[in-house]
Structures are given as structure tokens and as C-alpha cells.
Amino acid sequence: MVQFVHPARDDITLAGVLAALADPVRLQIVRGLLTEPACMSCTAAAPCPDIPKSTLSNHFRVLREAGLIHTTKKGVEHRNTVREADLNARFPGLLKAILKHADE
Amino acid sequence: MVQFVHPARDDITLAGVLAALADPVRLQIVRGLLTEPACMSCTAAAPCPDIPKSTLSNHFRVLREAGLIHTTKKGVEHRNTVREADLNARFPGLLKAILKHADE
DNA sequence: TCAATATTCCCATATTTCCGAACTACCGAT
DNA sequence: ATCGGTAGTTCGGAAATATGGGAATATTGA
Numbered sequence: 001m002v003q004f005v006h007p008a009r010d011d012i013t014l015a016g017v018l019a020a021l022a023d024p025v026r027l028q029i030v031r032g033l034l035t036e037p038a039c040m041s042c043t044a045a046a047p048c049p050d051i052p053k054s055t056l057s058n059h060f061r062v063l064r065e066a067g068l069i070h071t072t073k074k075g076v077e078h079r080n081t082v083r084e085a086d087l088n089a090r091f092p093g094l095l096k097a098i099l100k101h102a103d104e
Numbered sequence: 105m106v107q108f109v110h111p112a113r114d115d116i117t118l119a120g121v122l123a124a125l126a127d128p129v130r131l132q133i134v135r136g137l138l139t140e141p142a143c144m145s146c147t148a149a150a151p152c153p154d155i156p157k158s159t160l161s162n163h164f165r166v167l168r169e170a171g172l173i174h175t176t177k178k179g180v181e182h183r184n185t186v187r188e189a190d191l192n193a194r195f196p197g198l199l200k201a202i203l204k205h206a207d208e
Numbered sequence: 209t210c211a212a213t214a215t216t217c218c219c220a221t222a223t224t225t226c227c228g229a230a231c232t233a234c235c236g237a238t
Numbered sequence: 239a240t241c242g243g244t245a246g247t248t249c250g251g252a253a254a255t256a257t258g259g260g261a262a263t264a265t266t267g268a
Contacts, residue, residue, distance in 0.1 A: 004247095014131070014202070014206065015127070015131070018125050018126035018202070019122075019126035021122050022119050022123035022126055023119070023225095027118070027119070041245075041246095042245075042246065043245075051226095052226075052227055053245080053246065053247085054226080054228070054229085054246090054247080054249095055226055055227060056246085057246055057248085058226080058227090058247095060246085060247095061247085061248095071246095073233085073234090073245095075234065075245095076234050076244060076245055077234095077244085077245055077246085078245070078246065093201050094202065094204075094205060097201030097202070098118070098198065098202075100197070100198075101118050101195045101198060102118065108215095127256095127257095145213075145214090146213080146214065146215095147213075155258095156258070156260080157213080157214065157215085157259090158216085158217095158258075158259055158260075158261090159257080159258050159259060161214060161216080162256095162258080162259095164214090165216095177214090177265085177266090179213095179265095180211095180213050180214085180265075180266045181212085181213055181214080181266095182213075182214060182215090
């Protein structure tokens with residue numbers, strides 16, 4: 001089980017979160033991860049299936065570095081989860097307020 | 105009285121708002137405009153006084169184009185106000201949720 | 209006319225984004 | 239064990255975008 005780098009809970013910045021979610025693709029990824037009950041693989045969380053893998057991976061890296069998601073490696077696929085607890089501890093109510101308006 | 109261009113109420117996008125507020129300087133400007141009761145001039149709203157005028161003006165332009173502020177010209181100075189009503193109509197609760205965490 | 213306020217114009221630099229290609233890690237089958 | 243396929247990452251470069259700031263430009267008030 002491999003854990004990719006992401007900021008500690010206290011290092012999550014408001015600017016980082018806003019910049020990460022300012023991209024429509026990344027916003028939809030986070031929305032998808034929160035909507036689905038189980039954690040999703042990277043390709044499953046992609047808003048449209050024809051995005052090149054490297055581009056998609058880049059978006060996931062940005063989300064990780066902003067502290068929004070957490071990725072673990074289970075077998076051949078990577079499971080992504082939104083770091084809801086950390087985000088709510090750092091910025092209470094922010095995530096919900098943003099995602100409320102992320103409908104298509 | 106001159107009104108600078110800014111998007112109509114319905115054209116304000118979530119991505120635009122998040123991108124505009126992802127910059128710390130712009131976030132502090134908006135916070136300052138909301139904290140002060142009266143609308144402020146551009147230089148008065150600057151978070152630190154040594155920012156070059158052109159740079160500051162550029163930040164105000166970004167905020168205007170994202171639909172966050174409204175600028176009118178009163179005499180020699182420009183009065184800036186946050187478009188709270190429009191923003192709350194378009195994305196209820198969003199602005200407050202973001203600015204709640206914009207402390208320093 | 210002169211000073212103040214803020215905008216445009218324009219350029220250099222920095223950052224972001226996108227994507228192909230090569231690479232790593234894992235699993236199953238032979 | 240080794241081969242092959244699958245899932246993602248990393249690398250490198252090109253194109254687009256953002257940023258910062260100097261200089262010149264309106265516009266207004268005194």
C-alpha cells in the first residue's frame with residue numbers, strides 16, 4: 001500500500017484549495033468522489049473518458065498537493081478519497097459550500 | 105459616473121470566482137471591501153501599500169471580470185463594492201464560506 | 209495648469225496546462 | 239519464472255495563461 005505525498009492537515013491552504021477547485025475537471029473529480037459511496041480509481045473518477053492518462057494523473061497530483069484527496073494503492077488500481085475530515089477541520093463548511101454549486 | 109465592464113449576474117461562474125479568490129492579494133481586497141462599511145478606493149483596499157499601481161489595477165480588473173466587484177467613479181477616485189447580492193443570488197452561501205477563512 | 213487617482217499598454221518572466229512517450233508496479237496466466 | 243496487460247506515474251517539451259511592473263494616458267478636482 002503506497003501513500004502519495006500530500007500536505008499535512010495544518011498545511012492545507014485556502015489559496016491552494018481554491019486554485020485546485022477552480023479547474024472544472026478537478027471540481028468534477030472531487031464531486032464524483034464525494035457522490036459515490038466507495039472510493040474510486042482515477043479513471044473511474046474522470047469526468048469524461050477521453051482524457052489522456054497523463055493529463056488525468058496531473059489533475060490528481062494537483063488535488064493531492066492541495067490536500068484535497070488522498071490516494072492509496074490497492075492492487076493494480078489507485079483508490080482516491082476526499083480528505084473530508086481534514087478539510088472540515090481546517091476550513092469548516094468550505095468544501096460543502098463550494099460543492100453545493102458544482103452541479104454541471 | 106463610470107461603470108467598468110463585469111459579467112452579468114447569470115454569467116458569474118464558479119470557476120471564475122474560485123480562481124479570482126485563489127490569489128491572496130485579491131482575497132484580502134475582497135475581505136477589506138466587505139469589512140469596511142463604506143466602499144473603498146483601490147489604494148485604500150490594497151492589503152499592503154507598496155504594491156505598484158498597475159499591479160493593483162490588474163487585480164481589480166480580474167475581480168471585476170469574475171463578477172466579484174463593481175467599480176464606480178466618484179470624482180477622482182474609484183469606489184469599489186463587492187457584488188454581494190449578485191453573488192448570493194448565483195451561489196448562495198459561497199462568498200461567506202470562503203471569506204470566513206480568509207483571516208490573515 | 210498642476211497634482212492625484214487609476215487605467216491602459218506593453219513587455220519580460222513565471223507558472224500552468226496539455227499530452228506523447230517511457231517507465232514502474234501489480235496481477236494473472238501460461 | 240516469465241510474459242503480457244492494466245493502472246498510474248514521471249519526464250520533457252510546447253503552447254497557453256498569469257503575473258509584475260515601468261511608462262504613458264485619461265479624467266477629475268484644486
